[in-house]
Amino acid sequence: MIDSIKDKVKVLLETGEIEGFLGLVRKNGHVAPHLFQKGEELDDMSLGDHKGSGDARYPLNKYLMNIAKAYPEATFGVLVRGCDDRGLQALYTWNQLNPKKVVAVGLACPQELADACECLQPYPADITAGERAEPGESKSVAAVDALVLSERFSYWMDEFVKCIKCYGCSNVCPMCFCNECSLKCDDLVKNGELPPEIPVFHHTRAMHMVGRCVDCGLCEEACPSGIPLRTLYKKVGSIMEEAFDFKAGYIRGQRSPLNKLDSVEGKE
Amino acid sequence: MTVLKEMLEFSGIEEKRLKASWVSSAEAPELVHEFDTFIEELRNLGPSPLKSDYRRELA
Numbered sequence A: 001m002i003d004s005i006k007d008k009v010k011v012l013l014e015t016g017e018i019e020g021f022l023g024l025v026r027k028n029g030h031v032a033p034h035l036f037q038k039g040e041e042l043d044d045m046s047l048g049d050h051k052g053s054g055d056a057r058y059p060l061n062k063y064l065m066n067i068a069k070a071y072p073e074a075t076f077g078v079l080v081r082g083c084d085d086r087g088l089q090a091l092y093t094w095n096q097l098n099p100k101k102v103v104a105v106g107l108a109c110p111q112e113l114a115d116a117c118e119c120l121q122p123y124p125a126d127i128t129a130g131e132r133a134e135p136g137e138s139k140s141v142a143a144v145d146a147l148v149l150s151e152r153f154s155y156w157m158d159e160f161v162k163c164i165k166c167y168g169c170s171n172v173c174p175m176c177f178c179n180e181c182s183l184k185c186d187d188l189v190k191n192g193e194l195p196p197e198i199p200v201f202h203h204t205r206a207m208h209m210v211g212r213c214v215d216c217g218l219c220e221e222a223c224p225s226g227i228p229l230r231t232l233y234k235k236v237g238s239i240m241e242e243a244f245d246f247k248a249g250y251i252r253g254q255r256s257p258l259n260k261l262d263s264v265e266g267k268e
Numbered sequence B: 001m002t003v004l005k006e007m008l009e010f011s012g013i014e015e016k017r018l019k020a021s022w023v024s025s026a027e028a029p030e031l032v033h034e035f036d037t038f039i040e041e042l043r044n045l046g047p048s049p050l051k052s053d054y055r056r057e058l059a
Helices: A003-013 A039-044 A060-070 A081-095 A110-119 A141-146 A149-160 A168-172 A200-208 A220-224 A229-244 B002-010 B027-044
Strands: A020-027 A030-036 A075-079 A102-106
Touching: A003 A020, A003 A039, A003 A075, A020 A039, A030 A039, A030 A060, A030 A102, A060 A075, A060 A081, A081 A102, A102 A141, A102 A229, A110 A220, A141 A229, A149 A200, A168 A220, A200 A229, A220 A229, A229 B002
Parallel strands: A020 A075, A075 A102
Antiparallel strands: A020 A030
């Protein structure tokens, strides 16, 4: 599977279509992001499978945004899974990346990963390696929905209270690119206070993820306290889908209904 | 508002506790009416779970 990716990247680099390929490399027993610029480097390429499938994923789009800003004229390739591809479409819509300067190399996720992620579309639009898996079944959101109101409150408060305000969730999030983050504004979130004001802190982030989150799951993986952030963001994503028929990153150019000033019929 | 209310319900806070009304500053009686009605609704809902939750004082 990795060979198809390596072959494609080799061709892209050799023909000069891309200046570099943003992917993952296995070095000293660890998987880390890497900008491949020469064919020889491709030998150490990894797809993000460290001990299990996809357990060493990174927000490559985030690094791509930084690189693209530094080299706006250059075209770069990037390894994308289903979520990354949705991220790219959303970032194009938000004008954070230029689609003409990005070549996405698609990797479809295996079924076990799709199930673990409860991913609704575990494959990118253009697949170079891997085969389309069936969408993962959503159990985490349903489990919380099944509780009564007071149980839901206890559940979330018990989780949120573990927060150490490391900002790992927003730091790792490929869709978080605000230069001035509300969660880092001292007037809203007091410096030196732990836990942060709950549930407001996490609800604020959840509201900011509305129409933005592409469900990559890196936030939950990054959280040192193991707070089930992904479940919360999946829920706000499903609210958007039910109320406004909107899913982030599925259609390039489709802006979130919350992002428009003209009225959406019958809805606020 | 739709999203915020549903998210609050999901997180265990009754969505009725959040209300958005549009009242002109020239409509004082209407504003007072909005307040009175909402305060009544909130009284009927009882104390907010956020008020009595001991975890807020853990820091």
